[in-house]
Amino acid sequence: MGNTRRKIELTSSLILAVLVSCLGTIQFGYHIAELNAPQQFLTCSEVKYPHGDPDIPYDETLFGRHGLVQCIPMTTEQFGVVTSVLSVGGLIGSYIAGQLAAKYGKKKISQGTAFVYFIGSLMLTMANGYWTMIFGRLLVGMASGISIVVIPVYINEITPAEYKGAMGTMNQLSINIGILFTQTIALIFTNSYYWRWILLIGTAIALVNFVAWSTIDESPKWLLKRGLTSEAEMVVYKLHGGTYQDAKDQIQTWQTDMNSHHEHADFAGREPTLWEFVTREEYKKPRNVIFMILCAQQFCGINSIIFYGVKVISNSLPNSAVLVNFGISVLNVLMTFVASVIIDSLGRKPLLLSSSALMAGTSFLISIGISKDVPILLVIAVFAYIASFAIGVGPIPLMIISELTTHEAAAKAQSFGTICNWLATFLVGFLFPSFHEVMGGAVYCIFSIVAIGFVIYIKYRVPETKNKTSYSDVWRGY
DSSP: OOTTTOOOOHHHHHHHHHHHOOOOOOHHHHHHHTTTTTHHHHSSSSSTTTOOOOOSSSGGHHHHHHHHHSSOOOOHHHHHHHHHHHHHHHHHHHHHHHHHHHHHOHHHHHHHHHHHHHHHHOOOHHOSHHHHHHHHHHHHHHHHHHHHEEOOOOOOOOOOOGHHHHHHHHHHHHHHHHHHHHHHHHHHHHSSTTTTTHHHHHHHHHHHHHHHGGGGGHHHHHHHHHHHHHHHHHHHHHOSSSOOHHHHHHHHHHHHHHHHHGGGGTTSSSOOOOHHHHHGGGHHHHHHHHHHHHHHHHHHTHHHTTTTHHHHHHOOTTTTHHHHHHHHHHHHHHHHHHHHHHHHHOOHHHHHHHHHHHHHHHHHHHHHHTOOOOOOOHEEEEEHHHHHHIIIIHHHHHHHHHHSGGGGGGHHHHHHHHHHHHHHHHHHHHHHHHHHHHHHGGGGHHHHHHHHHHHHHHHHOOOEEEEESHHHHHTTTT
16 A cells, blocks of 8 residues: 555646636636726727827727727616626536536536637627627626536546645636736726727637647546546646556545445436436535535625625725725735635635634625715725635635535536526626615625624534545534
8 A cells, every 4th residue: 555645746737737727717707807897988888099099090900900890889788788698608507517527527628618718709809799799798608607617626636635725726816817817908908999909818818728728637536437547547647746656546545435425325426417416315415505605605795896896986985996996806816815825724614714704894894984984994894805705705615615525426516506606696796786776885784794694604514624535524523
């Protein structure tokens, strides 16, 4: 028997595989934010160059010469549909992702998803009308839905137990980097001449991602399940380093764990359907926890800031809202990176507890800042709220799904959790403007109460998954 307690080093092959896979979730974040800044120019609300007209007319620019209109006339309602149809595509993608990944493998599906991102981004770039924008956003939404299901599972399956937390948080960090990247380039291209460059850059990222997947190996756990044991051993050897015997020992451990799942399910050894995961008793505990943490992540109110931060802040700071919103994105990235550094030492549960407790307090302060019109309190509270989210409630829920379930159910569990998350995101995004208009800052008291309830639920119902290598270890005592 090999030395299973050896110190596993981070290999260049593992780092490259995680980086390539995270390009998919970078694109998800990118497409979330790509329409925010150029809205007025894209929809013909503001057809001018903001810093004085360039030396040439629009018809002589790159896009003008190829017959692309300077703007696409849309009402506020139509633009809202274009923006929100991303969630519809996301729901579809999340629903089909688990089945596709189980049948064809994480690598093939992720590479195919990069191609869908490319086609959708190209449609958006070349759009001259409302319906082309709709279909383009639907496609990138579907790709986003698939990415946030498949990529966390892929990262979990290729990463040694010692680094699952750090590598798992790369998924959320990548989403935040995508949002920040969009807002950064928007500072350059947000005008009536160049707004299409924001969309075109999305096609470039997709193309790079598509090509890069050719250099990455398939998930060794997927290979093992298909009976390709020697191929799985070789992938583990490349990704985890050490000796080839170490890789064989790891594969044997996985095989033993997979076989042991027969005591948990009468159909172990095959992928459950999504309906089976939702309805069967043996999945009740992970299913309930996944539902709660993925919904609570959104019902704590984070997208009230991500979607409507400028509007929320502008009443108190009309001249600085855009800059504050940019700062929020920078802080979100930095604090998610901090979480990736400390998560494997502090654990998932302590970070979730402290993060949700801090969100409860800072939500209440945001409410006071808005209601009493105290700009400095509002800004400080919003930044503290974002930092609190990014340290735990942001990165951990999507990452922890595959750690809470058996291997054969991981993809379906990720689909289930992601669908819950999309629905909660839609509800917050749709209802917040009306609640904010009626209640003002008091709406953040609702978010604070939800966060307090989340703290209680985490304490008594959510198991710690740090350094747990099997389903039975995770749920022992629950």
